[in-house]
Amino acid sequence: MEINQMDFSLTTEQRDIQKAAEEFAKGEFDPDAALEYDEKQEFPSSIWKKACELGFVGIHFPEEYGGPGFGILENALITEAFCRQDSGIGMALALSDCGSEMILRHGDENQKREVLSYIAQGEGLITMAVLEEGYSLAPLSTTAKINKEGYIIEGEKTFVTLGRLATYMIVVCQTKSDDPHAQSVILLEAKADNVEAVSMGKRMGMRMVPMDRVSFNHIRAPKENKIGLEHKGYWQLREILNELRIDAGAMGVGIAQGGLDRALGYAKKREQFGKTIVNFDAIRNKLADMYMDVELARLVIYKAAWTFDKGRPDYRCSLMAKSVASRTAYKVTYDALQIHGGLGYMTEGHIEHFFRDAKALDLFLEPGNIQRRQLAEEITGKRI
Amino acid sequence: MEIIKYTEEHKKFREALRNFLEKEVTPHVDEWEEAGIVPRSIWKKMGEQGFLCMNLPNEYGGADADFLCSVILTEELAKTHHTGLAAPLHSDIVVPYISSFGSEELKKRYLPGCISGDIVTALAMTEPNAGSDLASMGTTAVEEGNNVVINGQKTFISNGILCDLLVLAARDPSEENPYQALDLYLVEADTPGFEKAKRLSKMGWRSQDTAELYFSDCKVPKENRLGMKGGGFLMLMQNLQQERLMCAIAAVAAAECIMDRTITYCKEETEFGKPLSKSQENQFKIVEMTTEVKLGRTFLDKLIVEHMEGKNIVVEVSMAKYWTTEMAMRVADGCLALHGGYGSLEENPIARAWRDARVMSIFAGTNEIMKGIAAKFMGL
Numbered sequence: 001m002e003i004n005q006m007d008f009s010l011t012t013e014q015r016d017i018q019k020a021a022e023e024f025a026k027g028e029f030d031p032d033a034a035l036e037y038d039e040k041q042e043f044p045s046s047i048w049k050k051a052c053e054l055g056f057v058g059i060h061f062p063e064e065y066g067g068p069g070f071g072i073l074e075n076a077l078i079t080e081a082f083c084r085q086d087s088g089i090g091m092a093l094a095l096s097d098c099g100s101e102m103i104l105r106h107g108d109e110n111q112k113r114e115v116l117s118y119i120a121q122g123e124g125l126i127t128m129a130v131l132e133e134g135y136s137l138a139p140l141s142t143t144a145k146i147n148k149e150g151y152i153i154e155g156e157k158t159f160v161t162l163g164r165l166a167t168y169m170i171v172v173c174q175t176k177s178d179d180p181h182a183q184s185v186i187l188l189e190a191k192a193d194n195v196e197a198v199s200m201g202k203r204m205g206m207r208m209v210p211m212d213r214v215s216f217n218h219i220r221a222p223k224e225n226k227i228g229l230e231h232k233g234y235w236q237l238r239e240i241l242n243e244l245r246i247d248a249g250a251m252g253v254g255i256a257q258g259g260l261d262r263a264l265g266y267a268k269k270r271e272q273f274g275k276t277i278v279n280f281d282a283i284r285n286k287l288a289d290m291y292m293d294v295e296l297a298r299l300v301i302y303k304a305a306w307t308f309d310k311g312r313p314d315y316r317c318s319l320m321a322k323s324v325a326s327r328t329a330y331k332v333t334y335d336a337l338q339i340h341g342g343l344g345y346m347t348e349g350h351i352e353h354f355f356r357d358a359k360a361l362d363l364f365l366e367p368g369n370i371q372r373r374q375l376a377e378e379i380t381g382k383r384i
Numbered sequence: 385m386e387i388i389k390y391t392e393e394h395k396k397f398r399e400a401l402r403n404f405l406e407k408e409v410t411p412h413v414d415e416w417e418e419a420g421i422v423p424r425s426i427w428k429k430m431g432e433q434g435f436l437c438m439n440l441p442n443e444y445g446g447a448d449a450d451f452l453c454s455v456i457l458t459e460e461l462a463k464t465h466h467t468g469l470a471a472p473l474h475s476d477i478v479v480p481y482i483s484s485f486g487s488e489e490l491k492k493r494y495l496p497g498c499i500s501g502d503i504v505t506a507l508a509m510t511e512p513n514a515g516s517d518l519a520s521m522g523t524t525a526v527e528e529g530n531n532v533v534i535n536g537q538k539t540f541i542s543n544g545i546l547c548d549l550l551v552l553a554a555r556d557p558s559e560e561n562p563y564q565a566l567d568l569y570l571v572e573a574d575t576p577g578f579e580k581a582k583r584l585s586k587m588g589w590r591s592q593d594t595a596e597l598y599f600s601d602c603k604v605p606k607e608n609r610l611g612m613k614g615g616g617f618l619m620l621m622q623n624l625q626q627e628r629l630m631c632a633i634a635a636v637a638a639a640e641c642i643m644d645r646t647i648t649y650c651k652e653e654t655e656f657g658k659p660l661s662k663s664q665e666n667q668f669k670i671v672e673m674t675t676e677v678k679l680g681r682t683f684l685d686k687l688i689v690e691h692m693e694g695k696n697i698v699v700e701v702s703m704a705k706y707w708t709t710e711m712a713m714r715v716a717d718g719c720l721a722l723h724g725g726y727g728s729l730e731e732n733p734i735a736r737a738w739r740d741a742r743v744m745s746i747f748a749g750t751n752e753i754m755k756g757i758a759a760k761f762m763g764l
Contacts, residue, residue: 039585135655135724159725202730204739272517282752330717337742341515341750342540345587345743346594352587355742359720360728367724369665 025085052122066117071309076250083254087357099128106228124167129157144173163197163212183233205360252325259336329358431501462637468591506547525554544595566616577602588739709744
């Protein structure tokens with residue numbers, strides 16, 4: 001019997017997935033290696049490969065496209081477990097299939113067969129080039145001219161995750177100049193198509209996910225590379241962003257939980273003034289606040305994911321997901337760092353990179369205030 | 385009404401200092417951040433210009449300057465976009481232990497070098513198991529003839545790699561009362577048995593050489609003790625008012641600097657086709673943060689005046705250290721958010737400022753300790 005009523009428990013299968021992800025992360029995410037990847041701003045390729053081999057990437061892809069056919073709640077559980085163990089590695093793995101949802105929801109049979117199984121098997125990475133200078137999503141300055149053979153793409157995108165590493169790149173392009181919402185989504189084979197990607201340099205957080213500036217100089221793509229409907233890309237993107245916000249929310253919950261785990265562990269063993277510091281109100285009540293915040297954020301993320309999987313996506317809940325979870329991740333890791341005292345500020349304390357990653361998550365994709373604005377539009381019914 | 389009365393001379397001093405820092409410091413900070421340390425040569429240059437230990441008397445080579453010169457120095461350093469050149473730590477926190485409690489002989493031996501920049505100092509209190517709780521210190525100092533033999537470990541010591549002279553807190557194991565067991569000793573860097581171990585990697589303050597220090601049978605002459613035997617704890621307590629006031633000065637200065645730069649950024653950069661500063665959301669955010677900065681400044685300036693009048697303001701200074709350091713972090717965080725994704729790029733000064741701001745609520749006594757001190761002296 002399928003439960004459709006309010007029930008906050010995970011199914012046995014979901015718990016198994018969660019447990020498997022936690023065990024994988026504990027076994028494979030070496031804490032010192034994590035600090036090194038962070039320092040070098042390097043994508044953790046070998047861990048990603050293993051995660052793909054064990055089926056942790058693309059768990060929401062249907063069987064015919066290389067996945068086991070679970071929902072985005074299961075995907076969120078994996079993301080959360082990974083980020084809980086290590087914020088940096090967790091985010092890197094979660095974003096290794098970033099954009100595949102565009103193909104999953106809007107791609108044709110060929111695109112799904114070709115790309116999704118390739119990604120799930122860990123043969124390569126995928127990315128989505130959306131943002132531009134000035135953050136405007138409509139109109140975009142990157143254009144795709146349509147002719148008989150296909151498209152010619154011109155323009156520049158910023159903050160493209162894994163731009164230099166990805167095999168596939170999904171590009172959102174303006175297709176009409178007189179209608180800001182007329183856009184198409186085009187699939188490129190980044191390296192083969194001579195897309196130029198340049199690093200945006202060192203960042204304060206999320207360093208294992210290289211971010212690049214990508215330029216398209218007269219890049220040609222055949223017609224069949226269009227994902228979804230011509231001129232409808234803007235609306236497709238809005239929908240996909242909503243899905244991505246849920247996974248980004250799961251990152252935030254994982255980072256926050258990881259911060260809480262570490263703070264709790266440290267507070268229980270650190271002795272000052274003749275007792276373990278967990279006995280001081282200032283510490284124990286802070287831990288209680290952190291616990292409350294993590295649980296609240298988790299409820300929002302799970303609700304957003306669950307309703308999505310039930311075919312009743314809750315747009316408002318998705319908007320809240322990333323905003324609430326990244327804010328929570330920031331607050332909780334701020335306190336976790338504080339509880340660690342001087343050690344918290346040191347790299348070797350293994351907590352400061354959680355804090356940096358939490359802030360970087362808030363700034364990633366779209367700053368938190370953009371979701372707030374959209375939520376305001378939703379609940380007031382008024383756009384500005 | 386200005387709370388602090390800066391004289392023309394102060395203003396001239398600020399200008400000269402600013403010119404010096406713009407020329408000798410700011411252009412190099414990226415390199416220093418990468419290296420994890422500042423070069424010794426900049427300490428020398430600071431000394432040559434008379435920018436170190438300015439308050440010390442002329443007889444040791446100092447300028448006999450007032451505390452406002454230290455305030456100005458801390459404020460101007462905040463604008464250099466790095467925290468590695470820890471001159472205020474040296475001049476206004478560590479060296480005062482020598483000038484206030486050292487024997488005349490020690491003062492004659494060390495103060496001129498502290499002023500000229502030939503001697504860089506560090507203060508070694510924190511240990512892996514003694515952070516907030518100083519009384520649980522494990523480093524021991526045992527008298528042996530004319531020497532004191534030091535054994536133990538210190539950590540998170542600023543200037544730890546560069547330092548030539550250390551003010552070290554250690555415990556006499558034969559004294560049972562932990563508050564009477566502490567003493568402060570001057571330890572020269574080349575003393576056998578004193579080892580500067582690894583430089584620690586940190587979230588921010590990357591150009592500041594924070595290190596672990598080890599002592600194994602390190603022999604220091606007895607005369608290198610500061611003050612009377614057993615007086616260490618009291619000396620630490622006495623000087624902490626200024627140390628924490630210095631933190632508040634640095635915090636407010638950092639917040640002002642971040643705020644100024646962010647306002648400029650918001651006027652220049654556009655989002656969705658209009659300057660960031662033209663959205664009501666951003667305007668209110670900027671106004672709220674600027675209000676906090678100004679509240680911090682007002683409180684701080686009052687405390688600076690009272691500190692100079694020699695008042696005991698330990699409660700207010702504890703409050704100021706706690707509030708201004710958290711305010712600076714709130715401002716850094718809000719300003720980073722105003723920069724959007726671009727704020728996450730290290731090429732943007734706000735990213736470093738944000739990383740640097742986070743430590744202030746931890747060092748020089750965590751903010752939890754500040755609240756504890758204030759509560760105690762408020763009779764709670």
